[in-house]
Amino acid sequence: MQRRTLIATSIATATGAMMSDATTNEAEAQANADNTLYLDLKDGRVTIELRPDLAPKHVERIKTLSAQGFYDNTPFHRVIEGFMAQGGDPTGTGTGGSQLPNVPAEFSPPAKARFLRGTCGMARSGDPNSANSQFFIMFGPYPSLDGQYTIWGRVTAGMEIVDKIKRGSGSNGQVQNPDRIVKMRPAGVA
Numbered sequence: 516m517q518r519r520t521l522i523a524t525s526i527a528t529a530t531g532a533m534m535s536d537a538t539t540n541e542a543e544a545q546a547n548a549d550n551t552l553y554l555d556l557k558d559g560r561v562t563i564e565l566r567p568d569l570a571p572k573h574v575e576r577i578k579t580l581s582a583q584g585f586y587d588n589t590p591f592h593r594v595i596e597g598f599m600a601q602g603g604d605p606t607g608t609g610t611g612g613s614q615l616p617n618v619p620a621e622f623s624p625p626a627k628a629r630f631l632r633g634t635c636g637m638a639r640s641g642d643p644n645s646a647n648s649q650f651f652i653m654f655g656p657y658p659s660l661d662g663q664y665t666i667w668g669r670v671t672a673g674m675e676i677v678d679k680i681k682r683g684s685g686s687n688g689q690v691q692n693p694d695r696i697v698k699m700r701p702a703g704v705a
Contacts, residue, residue: 550574551702552581552668556680557694561673563635566666569628570621573637573646573667578701580613580648586699591680595688598657600680601638602696603649609689612647618665619644625661632656633670633677652677 554561567574580586586602592609593601604611620643630636630653638649646665654677670677683690 548702552577552699553702554673554699555697556676557697558679559673559676561676562671563668564671565668566628569623570637570665570667572618573621573665576615576618576646576648577650577667579615581699581701582704584698584700585613585648586696588695588697590690590693590695592683592690592693593651593688594680594683594690594693595654596682597655598688599636599651599653600677601649601651601688603638605648607693609649612649615647617644618646620646621665621667622662623666625658628661628666630657630660630664630666633674634666635668635670636660637665637667639664654678 550565550567552563552565554563565574565577580603585605589602589605590607591600591602592604592607601609618637620639622643628634632653632655634653636651636653637646638651639646643663650667652670681690681692681694682688683693
């Protein structure tokens with residue numbers, strides 16, 4: 516009898532541990548989905564991990580605009596080889612934004628986050644609190660941006676797709692007939 520009780524207790528404990536692990540895995544999967552963004556371009560899908568731990572207001576803005584379809588068909592109007600691809604302006608001029616108010620700066624100290632290949636940052640004017648809808652994806656490291664611009668995410672898959680975005684010309688990287696975002700959605704909405 517004692518042996519059966521021990522076996523039953525062992526099975527119940529193991530089953531409970533498996534259910535606990537499954538619950539934990541489901542919670543982690545949901546957290547990952549809540550912080551994943553899909554960016555569809557002409558050459559395929561890019562997966563971006565959102566970083567609310569660094570910039571909760573900017574992540575919320577990107578999620579809100581993406582869920583509304585705001586970014587669909589907007590151009591990468593400024594693309595500089597070895598630096599970054601900038602998009603998110605419906606006018607394609609670099610001066611447009613959404614109807615929502617600007618987002619205050621959420622700069623991360625360089626010890627916490629840096630602008631490296633695949634980092635997603637928020638574009639702004641000279642005013643640190645002027646970010647709205649425009650963003651950029653880094654082609655390579657750029658230390659002079661560290662602590663000066665908000666980091667809201669990073670590419671976790673599909674950087675080779677980002678590398679195919681049409682480059683601009685001149686010092687400002689303005690693109691003629693630019694590549695456009697096909698679709699951009701949070702994972703839970705995609």
